[in-house]
Amino acid sequence: MGRLLFSAVFVLSTACFVSVRSTAQVAVPDTARKQVLPKPRSVVKRPPRPKPINREFAAGVQLNSDGYSVLIEKGYVRTEESGEKADMFFNVRSYSLEFTEYFSPSELKSTSSSDPNFSVRSSNYKFGKANNFYAVKLGMNFRKMIAGKPEQSSVAIHWVNGGGLAIGLVKPYYVLGRSASQGIGPIKYDGDDAAAFLDANTIEGKAPFTEGLKDITINPGLHAKSALRFDFTNNKKRILALETGVNLAYYLKPVAIMATKDAQSLYANVYAAFYFGRRYAGKERY
Numbered sequence: 001m002g003r004l005l006f007s008a009v010f011v012l013s014t015a016c017f018v019s020v021r022s023t024a025q026v027a028v029p030d031t032a033r034k035q036v037l038p039k040p041r042s043v044v045k046r047p048p049r050p051k052p053i054n055r056e057f058a059a060g061v062q063l064n065s066d067g068y069s070v071l072i073e074k075g076y077v078r079t080e081e082s083g084e085k086a087d088m089f090f091n092v093r094s095y096s097l098e099f100t101e102y103f104s105p106s107e108l109k110s111t112s113s114s115d116p117n118f119s120v121r122s123s124n125y126k127f128g129k130a131n132n133f134y135a136v137k138l139g140m141n142f143r144k145m146i147a148g149k150p151e152q153s154s155v156a157i158h159w160v161n162g163g164g165l166a167i168g169l170v171k172p173y174y175v176l177g178r179s180a181s182q183g184i185g186p187i188k189y190d191g192d193d194a195a196a197f198l199d200a201n202t203i204e205g206k207a208p209f210t211e212g213l214k215d216i217t218i219n220p221g222l223h224a225k226s227a228l229r230f231d232f233t234n235n236k237k238r239i240l241a242l243e244t245g246v247n248l249a250y251y252l253k254p255v256a257i258m259a260t261k262d263a264q265s266l267y268a269n270v271y272a273a274f275y276f277g278r279r280y281a282g283k284e285r286y
Contacts, residue, residue: 051281051282052077053077053237053279054281055075055281055282056094056239056279056280057072057073059072059277060072060073060273062098062271063272064100064271065269065270066269067100067102067269068100068101069099069100069273070098070099071097073094073141073275074095074096075093075141076093076094077091077092089145090144091144092142093143095140096140097137097138098135099136099137101133102267103257108127125175127203128258128259128260129257130256130257130259131170131172131173131255132257133168133170133255133257134169135221135249136167137164137223138164138167139164139165141161142160142161144159146158146159148231155232156230157228157230160228161226162225163223164222165220165222166220167218167219167221168218168220170218170255171213171215171216172188172189172212172215173188173212174206174211174212175187175197175204175205176206176207178202178204184204189259198260219251221252222249223248224248224249225246227271228244228245230242236279237278237279239275242273243272244270244273246271248267253265
């Protein structure tokens, strides 16, 4: 009887303990439980995208049928495309600064003197030349690709049109000769010295270049050109090009380079120019 009573009390106490433990577990708030947070994802930083190549700077040497020129040019891509298409240089606007010297086809170097020892005293001069004619040209040019692709081992062909302001500089050409008014000294084709200027027997040679600088006159005008440019470079960042075409320039006052030729205002020539330079990235303007 005592054993039965002890067993009943043990079973009853065990059941009560399990019930209390279960109730305690349920009553624990969720905030007290340990929460497992997800691992943060690694962020991959992409390198910044390079700016498109949209500008260029070049220098050139130009041979004209009536002289020569040296020039510099700065260009900008005009296309609105971005990324890879922006640096293809399909459509370019450029600004140029050019220095030109004009020659006459009839210019010939001569050596003459009235002195028997002229080979020692005299120097080469251009008989009959009346003026040195220079020009400073400011231009705006438009260039469009018409053939080729700017890829390696390819030639891009562009059509170039442009024009602008031309500032002519006329410097009298002096020789050392005998004149009725000054005796032996520098003379130019003007007034009383005109006869002596065209008499080879009285000319000793060419006067120094500085002679006549104070007599330079300005002759404004306009110029225009149309040409084809062949870009041979296999690198987008480099410029190596040949340009050939026609040039026109008109000046307000006629200029006579030779005393034996009529003065003219319109100067036309064909030319070939060699350009070299670089292209680079800049701020987008178009």
